[in-house]
Amino acid sequence: MKEIVPQPPIVQNEQRAIQELFQKHVVPSYGRFDLAFKRGIGSHLWDVNGKRYLDFGGGIAVCALGHAHPEITEALVEQSKQLVHISNLYYHEPQGRLAEKLAGLIGPGKIFFCNSGAEANEGLYKLARKFGHDEGRFEIITAQNSFHGRTLGGIAATGQDKVKKGFEPIVTGFKHVPYGDLDAMRAAITPATVAILVEGIQGEGGITAATPEYLLELRRLCDEKKLLLLMDSVQCGHFRTGRFQSYQRILERVPGGETFLPDGISMAKSLGGGFPIGAFWVRGPHADLLGPGTHGTTYGGTPLGCAVALRILQVIEREGLADNARHTGEFLKSELLKLATKYPHVIKSVRGIGLMIGIELAGKEQIPAFAANDKTSALQFVNRLHDAGVLTIPSGTQVVRLLPALNLRPEEAAEGIHVIKSVIANLV
Numbered sequence: 484m485k486e487i488v489p490q491p492p493i494v495q496n497e498q499r500a501i502q503e504l505f506q507k508h509v510v511p512s513y514g515r516f517d518l519a520f521k522r523g524i525g526s527h528l529w530d531v532n533g534k535r536y537l538d539f540g541g542g543i544a545v546c547a548l549g550h551a552h553p554e555i556t557e558a559l560v561e562q563s564k565q566l567v568h569i570s571n572l573y574y575h576e577p578q579g580r581l582a583e584k585l586a587g588l589i590g591p592g593k594i595f596f597c598n599s600g601a602e603a604n605e606g607l608y609k610l611a612r613k614f615g616h617d618e619g620r621f622e623i624i625t626a627q628n629s630f631h632g633r634t635l636g637g638i639a640a641t642g643q644d645k646v647k648k649g650f651e652p653i654v655t656g657f658k659h660v661p662y663g664d665l666d667a668m669r670a671a672i673t674p675a676t677v678a679i680l681v682e683g684i685q686g687e688g689g690i691t692a693a694t695p696e697y698l699l700e701l702r703r704l705c706d707e708k709k710l711l712l713l714m715d716s717v718q719c720g721h722f723r724t725g726r727f728q729s730y731q732r733i734l735e736r737v738p739g740g741e742t743f744l745p746d747g748i749s750m751a752k753s754l755g756g757g758f759p760i761g762a763f764w765v766r767g768p769h770a771d772l773l774g775p776g777t778h779g780t781t782y783g784g785t786p787l788g789c790a791v792a793l794r795i796l797q798v799i800e801r802e803g804l805a806d807n808a809r810h811t812g813e814f815l816k817s818e819l820l821k822l823a824t825k826y827p828h829v830i831k832s833v834r835g836i837g838l839m840i841g842i843e844l845a846g847k848e849q850i851p852a853f854a855a856n857d858k859t860s861a862l863q864f865v866n867r868l869h870d871a872g873v874l875t876i877p878s879g880t881q882v883v884r885l886l887p888a889l890n891l892r893p894e895e896a897a898e899g900i901h902v903i904k905s906v907i908a909n910l911v
């Protein structure tokens with residue numbers, strides 16, 4: 484008689500195996516969720532166990548066209564058959580075309596290409612230092628609760644102590660004032676000040692938008708004191724608010740708003756839709772400050788990265804995704820506001836513009852279902868949404884962010900709201 488030898492299980496625990504690889508071999512600098520993904524299409528993702536999720540996080544505002552978009556695939560394939568990389572010692576068409584396109588969407592000026600948001604901001608710090616150098620000015624004022632990236636310059640610029648802790652001495656030349664507070668900004672300017680750097684909508688700081696008055700007065704102040712007005716649009720830019728730049732949306736129909744221009748703008752995240760590319764725009768009068776040999780990066784603006792970014796812009800225009808961000812964002816926000824009215828002890832406020840929305844929750848002590856667990860209310864809410872099949876992004880202890888793809892469909896928005904509603908209903 485044949486002996487029955489036990490077979491290994493056909494479906495191994497793939498998620499556990501992946502997590503073990505990370506535990507053994509990947510620097511543990513991120514607090515990760517217990518989820519491992521295998522594939523995606525549009526605004527849906529599947530984990531390694533085959534469970535389907537609606538992606539309201541968009542890879543933290545990166546996946547502008549969702550997952551596995553056929554035109555991104557096509558741009559990658561077609562361009563990679565021609566040229567992937569040649570270095571910045573030479574010219575090529577995609578970088579020139581993308582620069583033309585981006586400047587066309589902002590205003591007269593030029594573009595420098597890099598690889599990430601932190602690096603785009605680094606370029607702006609160097610631009611500001613060069614601008615003030617001959618007068619001995621170097622100080623950049625940024626906002627409390629801002630986020631500008633994880634390089635040494637980025638953590639110095641960021642107005643949050645948690646990113647600096649353990650990495651002292653901090654790069655000098657940055658100071659922080661409360662966001663939206665013009666008196667504090669005026670008081671912080673010294674003869675050494677050279678620039679002001681703010682986000683149009685603070686992202687990591689919990690989704691706080693600038694007011695039109697704030698932006699217009701910062702512009703006036705910078706003109707008066709000969710400072711550069713720099714904007715970090717890494718998260719809030721690229722049509723997320725319904726306009727290319729969040730300041731364009733915030734200043735829509737505001738007297739004096741249509742002529743507003745900062746002096747420098749950093750971009751990344753949605754620019755490459757998941758392919759790493761960053762950039763900064765610098766306004767005309769200062770566009771040649773960084774001359775040959777002053778700044779550079781090997782991978783900046785490769786033919787491949789630029790071809791992908793150009794294709795994403797084409798799809799956004801052709802499919803009217805700016806309007807989709809505006810309208811689908813309005814739908815999400817109005818539905819969330821209804822939930823805030825119905826469950827005021829769970830949702831304290833709903834903030835944001837277009838597809839950049841923050842749900843501010845009550846503290847965990849105020850939500851009985853959360854009180855016994857030590858995790859913040861934002862983390863507990865995000866975890867419950869994971870169980871229910873929706874991905875969102877925590878921001879601080881009490882805010883949960885929605886940063887979905889710009890091509891999120893109305894029925895997907897409705898699906899997400901339905902899930903969020905049922906998760907909240909189960910908390911009370």
Ligand SMILES: *Cc1c(COP(=O)(O)O)cnc(C)c1O
Binds near residue numbers: 631682
């Ligand atoms: C994500 C982000 C950055 C940093 O971008 P990286 O690509 O992670 O370096 C900078 N500023 C803002 C506003 C961001 O949201």
